[in-house]
Amino acid sequence: MTKYLVLSAILFSIGVYGVLARRNLLIIIMSVELMLNGVNIALAAFSRMFVELDGQVFVLMVMAVAAAEVAVGLAIVVALFRNKETVDTGDLTSLKG
Amino acid sequence: MASDLAFYIAAGVAVLSAMLVVTRRNPVYGAICLIVCFVAVAAIFLHLAAPFVAAAQVIVYAGAIIVLFLFVVMLLNLRPEEYGKGIPAGKRFFMALVAAGVLLSIAIPLLTMGDLDLRQVPEGMGSVEGVGKILFADYVLPFELVSLLIIAVVIGVVVLAGKGNRSSESGEGGGQ
Numbered sequence: 001m002t003k004y005l006v007l008s009a010i011l012f013s014i015g016v017y018g019v020l021a022r023r024n025l026l027i028i029i030m031s032v033e034l035m036l037n038g039v040n041i042a043l044a045a046f047s048r049m050f051v052e053l054d055g056q057v058f059v060l061m062v063m064a065v066a067a068a069e070v071a072v073g074l075a076i077v078v079a080l081f082r083n084k085e086t087v088d089t090g091d092l093t094s095l096k097g
Numbered sequence: 098m099a100s101d102l103a104f105y106i107a108a109g110v111a112v113l114s115a116m117l118v119v120t121r122r123n124p125v126y127g128a129i130c131l132i133v134c135f136v137a138v139a140a141i142f143l144h145l146a147a148p149f150v151a152a153a154q155v156i157v158y159a160g161a162i163i164v165l166f167l168f169v170v171m172l173l174n175l176r177p178e179e180y181g182k183g184i185p186a187g188k189r190f191f192m193a194l195v196a197a198g199v200l201l202s203i204a205i206p207l208l209t210m211g212d213l214d215l216r217q218v219p220e221g222m223g224s225v226e227g228v229g230k231i232l233f234a235d236y237v238l239p240f241e242l243v244s245l246l247i248i249a250v251v252i253g254v255v256v257l258a259g260k261g262n263r264s265s266e267s268g269e270g271g272g273q
Contacts, residue, residue, distance in 0.1 A: 001213040009203035017196035018119030075258040088181030
């Protein structure tokens with residue numbers, strides 16, 4: 001059982017690294033998806049441990065929310081690219097100081 | 098045991114492809130590696146007596162979310178010099194330490210706790226019928242709220258990325 005939770009933690013921390021250490025906005029959104037997948041594995045593992053299906057229903061809800069969030073995030077990327085011609089978060093400084 | 102080996106293969110593929118995702122400069126390569134990761138995670142779900150969730154993972158994540166990603170990446174049509182400059186190596190190492198800190202803060206209490214035993218699952222746990230029964234009986238309210246969420250997302254996406262949002266074009270924009 002711990003091996004599933006350790007795998008979930010590994011995927012989550014790889015996603016954390018991707019969000020922190022990359023500047024390409026598309027890669028950042030993909031890393032958020034990695035984090036969500038890690039959490040899904042943990043939820044499914046606990047659902048298996050307690051032999052209840054509630055965890056799996058939660059996983060389905062997380063998947064639906066992730067899909068919605070990716071759609072809106074990519075719409076923001078498209079709108080941003082139209083106005084600024086960049087997906088590099090280092091160039092997005094108009095709110096700075 | 099054979100199922101242990103299958104788990105370790107699937108877990109290894111998932112971790113390896115995840116590491117590839119966060120290190121690719123080209124977002125198309127990142128998306129392809131992410132597909133591999135999602136399929137490996139679906140295999141993990143099969144180990145966890147969740148066949149319906151595994152199918153949903155492939156259909157929703159690998160089949161819809163990544164396809165949407167690839168649409169947008171192809172639409173943006175980035176040249177290699179537009180991928181974005183990287184973060185300097187010192188800061189990247191520090192971020193790797195932060196991520197390792199997150200991992201250890203979860204993994205160390207887990208590993209020192211001793212293994213939790215898994216009971217036998219009843220036949221057909223996680224089947225379509227089982228998940229459907231609980232989804233439409235106990236969790237029908239979250240289900241309907243998710244449909245509301247999707248309507249809101251559709252409206253938001255049309256507003257954000259639709260036609261009236263170009264500030265660089267002089268003719269139209271806002272006056273539709």
